Amino acid sequence: MKVLIYGSGQLAQMMYLAAVPLGIQVSAVDVGNHTVVDPISKRSLELSIEDAIEQADVLSVEFEHVPEDLLEQAQSSGKLLPNSEAILAGADRVREKAVLSKLAIANSEHRIITQVEQLDEAVETLGDKLIIKASRDGYDGYGQWRLAHIEQLDSLKNTLSQLDLQNVPLIAEKMVPFERELSLVGVRGLQGDIQFYPLAENLHHQGQLHVSVAPAPDITENLNQQAQLAFKKLVEEYDYVGVLAVEFFQVGDSLLVNEIAPRVHNSGHWTQQGTDTSQFENHIRAITGLPLGNTKAKGKSAMINIIGCDDYSTDLLSIKNCHLHLYGKTVRPKRKMGHINLTGKTYSELAEVMTTLAKFLPIQAFPKLLDEADKLAAID
Incomplete structure (x- = not known):
């Protein structure tokens, strides 16, 4: 059996190592340059993505930030697990918050920000201690900003006004005093x-x-x-x-x-x-x-x-x-x-x-x- 993983980092490497004793072959897609590679050596397998999809029994991902054109291609094969809808929910905080609300799963109070002026309303309703997250491509602390007190608001708005919030909205969350x-x-x-x-x-x-x-x-x-x-x-x-x-x-x-x-x-x-x-x-x-x-x-x-x-x-x-x-x-x-x-x-x-x-x-x-x-x- 053959598995094709989108993403060629350490998670694909560790899936490869886990699959070998099961007699399952794993290859990976380097989503940065659209090549099919060996997950360990990163050596190109001289195989097109289309051929790799055809040869694979199942497709999967090592991370959720797969370019959407590749994700659409994978989904259209009928072999992608988990499916693209689930993957996209993990990649986009707006989608993520929507499904959490739909399923009545408790999460931090929040507002979706598509223009910086909406931060004023977010402060009014959520308070002046906020964590603000980019809805896409943020991880390991990147794409995040903190509002610790109201005096920082104007400076923060100035910083965020440089971003394309229509294309990549922000999520303003109430800072939770978690244990x-x-x-x-x-x-x-x-x-x-x-x-x-x-x-x-x-x-x-x-x-x-x-x-x-x-x-x-x-x-x-x-x-x-x-x-x-x-x-x-x-x-x-x-x-x-x-x-x-x-x-x-x-x-x-x-x-x-x-x-x-x-x-x-x-x-x-x-x-x-x-x-x-x-x-x-x-x-x-x-x-x-x-x-x-x-x-x-x-x-x-x-x-x-x-x-x-x-x-x-x-x-x-x-x-x-x-x-x-x-x-x-x-x-x-x-x-x-x-x-x-x-x-x-x-x-x-x-x-x-x-x-x-x-x-x-x-x-x-x-x-x-x-x-x-x-x-x-x-x-x-």
């Missing part, structure tokens, strides 16, 4: 069967995910039910097939959806060592019609992103329960270079591994690591 950020990664198969991974707790720095811990500590059954209900509503709405990630803000005993990601997700990388069946393998299983794999956590896990640096010691591989995953990229500020998965039987054991890991890292590039280790050490 923490959580994400649910789940998978739905061709026959509608669903498996959930445990909720993960995510720690961000400057708009980027730095650390995920799973299962997240202090998760009640009520929180689980809220997260899983939101997931089920979304996958049923789109007749979704594959892995879907839903990011939440926890506010007291309630969850508000922050974003949806119609693909394998950074906060699910811990599943590579933390479960029997990783999110990457389960995505391949789902879209090819294979039975879904076990998603239960084996113990406690942490995923630490390596961002914008390569001056760590590979001696970290000597640490028990430590696994390094590199993406083969050249260093650039804020670029995800790889990740490190850690496991332990308990949170305190996991914290001990995290503290040991810090000795092998330029700690200034991992600002969330030791604080999170201290928190986990106090749980057990």
Whole structure:
């Protein structure tokens, strides 16, 4: 069986690696130059996209920002999973907010901004603490602005007036005083069967995910039910097939959806060592019609992103329960270079591994690591 993935980055690479033991061939589309490539070497396969689509049994994506002409071509083949409607909802915050409202899924109060003057009304109705997001092409903290107090409004309006808001509207959200950020990664198969991974707790720095811990500590059954209900509503709405990630803000005993990601997700990388069946393998299983794999956590896990640096010691591989995953990229500020998965039987054991890991890292590039280790050490 052959799978064609749109996007040729690390997520396609990890899907390829998960598919090999299943006897499934994976190739990728470099959406920047419209070429079909090997997901590992990035070498051109000297194959047109049209021929690759014809040869493939199923098409999928590694990220939602696929150029719409390519997405339309993929959808017209009848082989795209998940479908383009779901992918576009993840790529466009206006569509995303619309489906959340339609399905009565709780999310942050917001206004859609197509001209800067509408920010005045947004402040009047939502207050003077706002986070403003580009509706498309924003990720890892890019395409976002904050209004912390009313005195900043005129300056912010001046900045945003330079943008084409008719073509790419903004979403002005009320800044939520959340306690923490959580994400649910789940998978739905061709026959509608669903498996959930445990909720993960995510720690961000400057708009980027730095650390995920799973299962997240202090998760009640009520929180689980809220997260899983939101997931089920979304996958049923789109007749979704594959892995879907839903990011939440926890506010007291309630969850508000922050974003949806119609693909394998950074906060699910811990599943590579933390479960029997990783999110990457389960995505391949789902879209090819294979039975879904076990998603239960084996113990406690942490995923630490390596961002914008390569001056760590590979001696970290000597640490028990430590696994390094590199993406083969050249260093650039804020670029995800790889990740490190850690496991332990308990949170305190996991914290001990995290503290040991810090000795092998330029700690200034991992600002969330030791604080999170201290928190986990106090749980057990």
